[in-house]
Amino acid sequence: MRFNPKADISGGRVRDAGGGGGGGPMRIPLPGGTRAGGGIGGLIIIILFVVLTQCMGGGGGLPSPGGGTNQQGQAQPDGIDPNDDRYANCKTGADANEDPDCARKAVALSLEQFWATTLPEQGNTEFVPASINTFAGAVDTGCGQASSQVGPFYCPPDQQIYLDTTFFEDVLEGQLGGQGGDFVEPYVLGHEYGHHIQNLLGTMGQVRSQQGPESDAVRLELQADCYAGMWTRDASDGDGILADLDEGDITEALDSAKAVGDDRIQQKSGQGVDPEGWTHGSSEQRMRWFTVGYEQGTLEACDTFAASEL
Template identity: 75%
Template sequence: MRFNPKADISRGRVGDAGRGSRGTGGGGMRLPMPGGAKAGGGVGGLVIIVLFVVLTQCLGDGGTTGAGGGTGLDVGQQGTAAGLQADGERYAHCQSGADAAEDVDCARKAVAVSLEDYWTATLPEQGGTDLAPAQIITFTGSVDTGCGQASSQVGPFYCPADQQIFLDTTFFTDVLEGQLGGEGGDFVEPYVLGHEYGHHIQNLLGTMGRVRTQQGPESDAVRLELQADCFAGMWTRDASDGDGIFLDLDEGDINEALDSAKTVGDDRMQQQSGGRVDPEGWTHGSSEQRMRWFMTGYDKGTLRACDTFSAKQL
């Protein structure tokens, strides 16, 4: 993964919420048991699969309302959290692709610019909808959102009420690699951000309002997650061709994305937690499905190809 040293990343919509308490959901990282989200009580009250969380109580009405139980964030007209600038102090020094090549925070900001540029062009062209950009908010410990309070163990997630992506950056080494056995690599976080931005695209397109069934191998929840993987593949395809932010992505980067998708497949998560593989409990799809739908987006590059809700076979 190589960044264009001359690329302007000063406009990247990334902010930092700082350090919160670890009271929500218990202290420290752990491997949650696979399961569906339960309505009410904020993020900390959900039974979740760690990583790529879409909050069930925000899905029924397409994300127009948040969950109860959290103090929440005031959301301005552009969807940015109160008190956070588009470029928070943590990211203020990140101005160019050269900075992204030397600093992981700046790399995150560069990915945000790349995702926004891609969907600004692609969403109107293929989906007939203008992009209202999402902001990426990093935090440590816990964070208050319009969907409730979330702790680090939730993993990266998208909150439809805020139209923002939240992640504790320690997740990748502490959980994805440390607990779940992922191989890691430079492109793991970009893949995760691409998936979460995919949820934002679903929110803008109204797809989240189609979710009715929460568990099972062909449930709406699984279709939603596999589509977000496909959208991540679409963006990766564009970035691989040199999108102005990236000079290129190589085969190793694609393999890192595929390994991450495999690591968080429902079947593997169930095995990692000591249980048997039970497709009726799936909420995100199997490892094979997640990798295959990512590659569908990568190979085809269209919203039509990523229509998991019309697919006869997932």
């Protein structure tokens, strides 16, 4: 995956929220570490519980606050902190090719540009951008406090995405066995941005059942995977921030979707596969719906709530 080196990424809505919010990290021991309260079983239960409770807030969301101004008195979009040292030097696609922080900012801008056009055109809904917040240890949000072990998540009251970037190596690769790669984080950010689109569309208000292979919660998650596929299709057409997205990058995204399937997580935690406990969908379902979005590229094709089969 390569970015257009001449692209202006200065408008990407990413900021660093620091860490240690509300009393410090709530770390859960990784597999192979201490025994009490740790291991992948407890970790995954907390991941699923926190992400689901945060994503079950009703539709509509809150209006986005207005932006401020930069040091030159120019309008500064909400979600961009001109004094944020972590992202201060991320100006161009060339920076994104050299620095993973700048790559994150470029992805944020690409997602925003895609949905700013697609949501009004296909969903007849006004687009409000989301910000992406990175943190270390723990962070306070409108959905409560979250630790780095929770994994990336979208908070509807904030209309913002949160992630500790160590999650990808420590959990997704280290614990769940994902193969990793340059496009793993962009896929996950695309999924979480998909939850933001669901919030704007009011889809979250349709969620009634929260467990089971045909549950509304599973349909919500699979739709977010489909929306990530929609964005990937657009980002890979060679006419935007991403200059080079190949089949290997798509394979990385599919492998990530596979790694976070409910059946895969249950197996990794030493449990038998129990579809009645699913909240996000199986590995096959998550890969399939990402592919639907990637191949068809429409909100209509991604209507998992109308699908007779998931």
